[in-house]
Amino acid sequence: MTTTSSQTTSTLRTVLSLPVIVAALGYFVDVYDLLLFNIVRVPSLRDLGLSEEEVSIVGAQVYNWQQAGLLLGGFGWGIWGDKMGRRSVLFGSILMYSLANIACGFVSSPDTYALLRFVAGLGLAGELGAGITLIAEILPKELRGYGASVVAGVGLLGAIAAFFTVSLSDWRTAYWVGGGLGLILLAMRVNVLESILFDRMERGVKRAQWWTIFSKRSRLIRYLRCMGIALPTYLVIGIYATFGNEFGKALGLAEEVQAGNCVLYTYIGIVLGDFFSGLLSQWLRSRRRAIGLMMGMTFLGCLWLLYGGIRSAATLYVCYAWLGFSIGYIAMFLTTTAEQFGTNLRATVTTSVANNVRATVLLTLPLYQYLKPGWGVLEAGAMVGVLCFGLGVLSLGYMEETYGKELDYLET
Numbered sequence: 552m553t554t555t556s557s558q559t560t561s562t563l564r565t566v567l568s569l570p571v572i573v574a575a576l577g578y579f580v581d582v583y584d585l586l587l588f589n590i591v592r593v594p595s596l597r598d599l600g601l602s603e604e605e606v607s608i609v610g611a612q613v614y615n616w617q618q619a620g621l622l623l624g625g626f627g628w629g630i631w632g633d634k635m636g637r638r639s640v641l642f643g644s645i646l647m648y649s650l651a652n653i654a655c656g657f658v659s660s661p662d663t664y665a666l667l668r669f670v671a672g673l674g675l676a677g678e679l680g681a682g683i684t685l686i687a688e689i690l691p692k693e694l695r696g697y698g699a700s701v702v703a704g705v706g707l708l709g710a711i712a713a714f715f716t717v718s719l720s721d722w723r724t725a726y727w728v729g730g731g732l733g734l735i736l737l738a739m740r741v742n743v744l745e746s747i748l749f750d751r752m753e754r755g756v757k758r759a760q761w762w763t764i765f766s767k768r769s770r771l772i773r774y775l776r777c778m779g780i781a782l783p784t785y786l787v788i789g790i791y792a793t794f795g796n797e798f799g800k801a802l803g804l805a806e807e808v809q810a811g812n813c814v815l816y817t818y819i820g821i822v823l824g825d826f827f828s829g830l831l832s833q834w835l836r837s838r839r840r841a842i843g844l845m846m847g848m849t850f851l852g853c854l855w856l857l858y859g860g861i862r863s864a865a866t867l868y869v870c871y872a873w874l875g876f877s878i879g880y881i882a883m884f885l886t887t888t889a890e891q892f893g894t895n896l897r898a899t900v901t902t903s904v905a906n907n908v909r910a911t912v913l914l915t916l917p918l919y920q921y922l923k924p925g926w927g928v929l930e931a932g933a934m935v936g937v938l939c940f941g942l943g944v945l946s947l948g949y950m951e952e953t954y955g956k957e958l959d960y961l962e963t
Contacts, residue, residue: 580729581675629899683888791871793813
């Protein structure tokens with residue numbers, strides 16, 4: 552009994568070590584900031600003197616600039632992390648987006664706003680991928696799933712914090728709070744050590760260049776599979792939840808459905824699901840089976856949403872909470888991604904995949920909007936869902952099992 556208790560205490564101390572806590576809090580600020588712009592987009596642009604029509608057009612432009620920053624930053628920080636170390640990314644990325652956040656609180660023109668959101672996107676792109684890569688390389692191979700649970704569960708609470716911060720203050724203050732939290736976290740990172748695996752890379756070994764991800768067929772397929780298994784997650788977040796008011800109308804609900812509430816309940820579910828998925832993978836001793844089970848639950852939730860005969864807003868919100876819980880394998884798929892590649896490409900792959908998956912909404916959303924006029928909201932949503940789940944299942948079916956895999960190897 553004493554031995555078991557001692558082992559449990561040792562495991563907790565390892566999983567709750569400083570790198571894991573720092574990565575978790577970093578993801579907290581990351582999610583806070585990304586969701587914050589979606590929440591304050593309309594009121595902030597109105598305060599800058601834009602008309603309703605301009606708010607819609609300019610808001611989309613600013614959002615696209617932020618997404619462009621995420622895409623460029625995903626590769627930029629990933630390459631930096633493989634050349635200069637994971638720790639340096641954790642310092643540089645948080646400093647960049649914290650200062651950009653603070654500056655957003657002082658913005659007075661749409662053009663400046665767009666530029667600052669681009670810079671913020673660049674900075675935010677490095678946060679999650681570098682954190683997951685670091686803890687994957689630091690934690691013992693048997694405990695990596697627990698570390699992913701802690702990072703994702705704590706991190707996604709940032710979405711809930713963003714909602715309540717905006718409700719209790721104005722949009723400028725909300726940006727300052729996000730920037731301040733980032734600078735506090737920057738100070739906490741001073742004592743974080745570099746990954747042992749990165750430090751141990753042989754000096755004489757030629758490091759793989761980032762473009763070899765795309766130049767070698769087997770490596771490209773591995774990379775695309777890592778993105779494919781995550782497609783259902785951003786289908787739910789980017790379309791089903793974000794446009795929850797449209798789905799509510801299409802279902803014929805008498806009550807008005809607030810899209811913000813749909814997103815909120817989805818993220819509450821994600822927090823719980825991310826804790827669960829990491830524990831599930833440890834219990835099953837399998838990443839593939841855990842992700843497959845969560846993906847199956849997501850599919851059932853989508854059927855419930857589209858064809859389950861929902862008749863009230865309350866039931867719809869419960870459905871979104873279920874969908875959020877089911878897609879709560881975000882950190883798990885990134886941990887799996889980190890385990891698929893060698894130390895000399897691990898940061899590039901994990902960081903870029905994290906942001907490329909976010910950006911898939913830029914493809915799925917136009918498809919949904921294109922199909923919607925002729926097919927209707929529900930059928931258009933279902934068609935995009937079939938595509939995402941088809942690619943997701945295909946990717947998972949051919950993916951290597953990486954539970955307990957040794958990560959001390961290089962890509963040749």
